[in-house]
Amino acid sequence: MSLRDRKRARTRQALVDAATELFERNGYQETTVADIAEAAEIGARTFFSYFASKEELLFPEADARVQATVDAIAMRGPDDGPVDVLLAALGAATAASDEIVSPLARLRLRLIHTVPAVRGRALQVQLAAAREIAERLAEAFPDRLTRVSAGALTGAFIGGVTGALEVLLEEAGEPGDPAVLEAALRTATEVALAPWRTGVP
Incomplete structure (x- = not known):
């Protein structure tokens, strides 16, 4: 990365860290973009060079996770099936x-459970990710997946990642060991996708 990058x-992460602290301390609705920018020591206008809204700030790595999945599909081995590349993407x-x-x-x-705007943004993020990943899977495995089965x-x-993560975060307590949570997440996702190992030709 260049010095500018x-x-x-660093500024982007400072915004995320500041927002996390302010949302926890003061509440989501009560925290403004100006509050977040001030806490991160940047101007309010500069905030919008990094995030389009408070809602978007809550999903800072959504695009990176989609890209990790796209990369895993592109770099698949000759013997890797659709489930293998999805689990590889989760691991990456x-x-x-x-x-x-x-x-x-x-x-x-x-x-997501308490603020409609955040719930709406979460749905947008999830649907956009699902469409992109499904299209890439269908292209990568034309003899094994139709567009419909790739979408499924x-x-x-x-759904497996989201459902497992919700339970894991609720049960882990504060703060929870990331390595333990990540291992449990992968195991749960493997269970969710197990039928597809035999269900996909």
Whole structure:
């Protein structure tokens, strides 16, 4: 990364950290973009160079996780099936960052349940990810998946991760060991996708 890219990455993370703290302390609705920008020591206008809204800030690595999945599909081995590449993508995403089991993830889950705007953004993120991943899977495995079955498999994958993560974060307590949570998440996802190992030709 260039110096400029590193600086942008630090500022972006500072915004996420500031927002997480403010949302926890003051409440989501009560925290403004200006509050977050001030806590991160940047101007309010600069905030929008990084995130389009407070809601988007709660999903800072959504695009990176989709890209990890796309990369896993592209770099699949000759013997890898659709389930293999999805599990490889999950492993790559959790190895690159523990955001998925971080305090932000716990906060995000709570806000999805209580704030309609956050719930709406979560649905947008999930649907966009599912469409992109399903299309890439169908292209990569034309002899094994139709567009419909690729969509169903992707739904099982995303649903398995989401469902398992919700229970794991609720049961882990504060703060929860990221390595333990990530291992449990992978195991649960493998269980969710097990029927597809034999169900996909």
